Amino acid sequence: MKKKILALAVGLSAAALFGGAGPALADYPERPVEFIVPWSPGGGSDTLMRIVANNVEPYLGEPMPVINMPGVSGTTGIKEASTRAADGYTVVQIHEGLLVANAVDLTDVNWNDFDPIGMMTVSPQFLVINADKSYKTFEEFITYAKENPGAVKFGVTLGGVPHLHAAMIEDAYGVEFSYVGYEGTGERIRALVGGNLDAAIGDIASAKQFVDNGDLIFLATGNPERLSQTPDVPTFKELDSDLELLITRGIFMPEGSPEEARGTLESALEELAADDTFVTQVNNAGGEVNFRGQDAYTAYLEGLQKAIDKLSNKLQP
Known part of the structure; x- marks a missing residue:
């Protein structure tokens, strides 16, 4: 019995010394x-x-x-x-x-x-508006929204990330939107271009072409820093909030x-x-x-x- 115990102890010591005890992850992944x-x-x-x-x-x-x-x-x-x-x-x-x-x-x-x-x-997600509206800057948009609670028809995916981002804007700036639900980003951006919405959450892929041709305006980007593709668009952090959208x-x-x-x-x-x-x-x-x-x-x-x-x-x- 003593020999067996001694052999077991030696075996365990050797295993520990040479990495054989338990699942070795030193070489992960294998x-x-x-x-x-x-x-x-x-x-x-x-x-x-x-x-x-x-x-x-x-x-x-x-x-x-x-x-x-x-x-x-x-x-x-x-x-x-x-x-x-x-x-x-x-x-x-x-x-x-x-x-x-x-x-x-x-x-x-x-x-x-x-x-x-x-x-x-x-x-990065953007707050984007129809260019035909009376407000043209973020500050003007927020002023309008504060003076007209619920008047801004805001396109989102109800119960989705765009809905969250719009709610974060509401909370950060003390405004209230009226939400209109769309399944996808492309669908709500087309509705915005068509004048069926006042504002929406969009991105460069879906909205920049319409910004470039003057149909839409990017008011703010949720990226922590300004983007090279949209150098004139301010971040929410520049606009007195800590929002990252x-x-x-x-x-x-x-x-x-x-x-x-x-x-x-x-x-x-x-x-x-x-x-x-x-x-x-x-x-x-x-x-x-x-x-x-x-x-x-x-x-x-x-x-x-x-x-x-x-x-x-x-x-x-």
Whole structure:
């Protein structure tokens, strides 16, 4: 018996010395990391996340194959990801839509059921108006809205991210809009151009062509800094608020994933975000690269969650 105990002790000591005890993550990853994108192929999230997946292998050391799992406003794939083993070999893309879906009881899963690894891309959102209105600047728009509560017909996706962004503007500046629901960004921008709306939440891809030809006006951008494509459009931060109106796309692991895996992937994504080829591809797809690591990304999401909790009664479709 003493010999067996001694042999076991020697064996355990050797295992610890040579890294054989338990699941060794020093060489993570040792196989491909499955990347669940909870949207259909060809959409904005799929396009941008495939750019991540197609460029990350030199920095991560293993491929990150994309698995599309669409359904129920992106919540089907996210729900599946939440059930996966927290071993570092499943990641999922999440954006602000999940937080809103949780707030309106579309899903019981939320971002804090995962470990945020890194924000990768942002699609800045804009407050955009019909150019035929009497107000032409942000200040004039807010003055009008304050003097005429509910008079501004504001186009959003009811119960979606644009609805959240409009409610954040209301809250920040003490105004009140009348909401008109549209399924997609293109649909509400066309309604705005046609004069059926006064204002809407839009983006460069959907609205800039109409701004350029004089049909619409960008009053403010939700990006933290002015954008090169719209250098004359002020940020909300310049307009006396802390608003960031963004659609961000980030990468998450199931909650409780190993620290080594989280750190390794975070470092790989940070290096990727500085890759000129990657940045160009994202820009060509209509996005901006804005990397935020685990801590900074978590802080952003916590702040957004507070805003949603405060405004959740306004978001019911």
